[in-house]
Amino acid sequence: MDNEGEAFHERTRTLNVSEWGCVFLSSQQLGLDHIFALRPLTKGAGDSGNTPITMFQVVRVRREADSWLIGAWKFGTGDVWGIDFNTLPQPKEGTEASRKCGQDETE
Numbered sequence: 854m855d856n857e858g859e860a861f862h863e864r865t866r867t868l869n870v871s872e873w874g875c876v877f878l879s880s881q882q883l884g885l886d887h888i889f890a891l892r893p894l895t896k897g898a899g900d901s902g903n904t905p906i907t908m909f910q911v912v913r914v915r916r917e918a919d920s921w922l923i924g925a926w927k928f929g930t931g932d933v934w935g936i937d938f939n940t941l942p943q944p945k946e947g948t949e950a951s952r953k954c955g956q957d958e959t960e
Contacts, residue, residue, distance in 0.1 A: 854889075855881045864894075872938040874909065874927050878920040887911045889925070893933060907933045 855861050861881060869876040875891070883889065890906045913924030927933060 870934050874925050876924045879923050882921045883911045
């Protein structure tokens with residue numbers, strides 16, 4: 854739903870993904886705490902609908918040229934991206950809660 858309460862969908866590209874969320878550009882301005890559904894498309898899948906829908910909550914919104922930069926926190930613990938994050942370098946500081954808020958625990 855957009856800020857006027859109208860349902861919309863758009864195809865976009867994630868700029869950053871993690872086990873707990875993502876960042877993407879949207880043509881629609883979403884408000885903080887808005888809930889939205891995201892369905893990743895696999896390469897070559899088009900709009901086949903083969904991948905599951907995951908719910909996210911908006912935690913950051915910033916104007917970026919003619920779009921909106923949206924940071925979102927994923928609900929649940931299911932795999933969204935098909936990436937084994939355990940094989941990637943892990944942060945040395947902070948907790949999952951501090952990453953959600955985008956703040957260091959010492960603040």
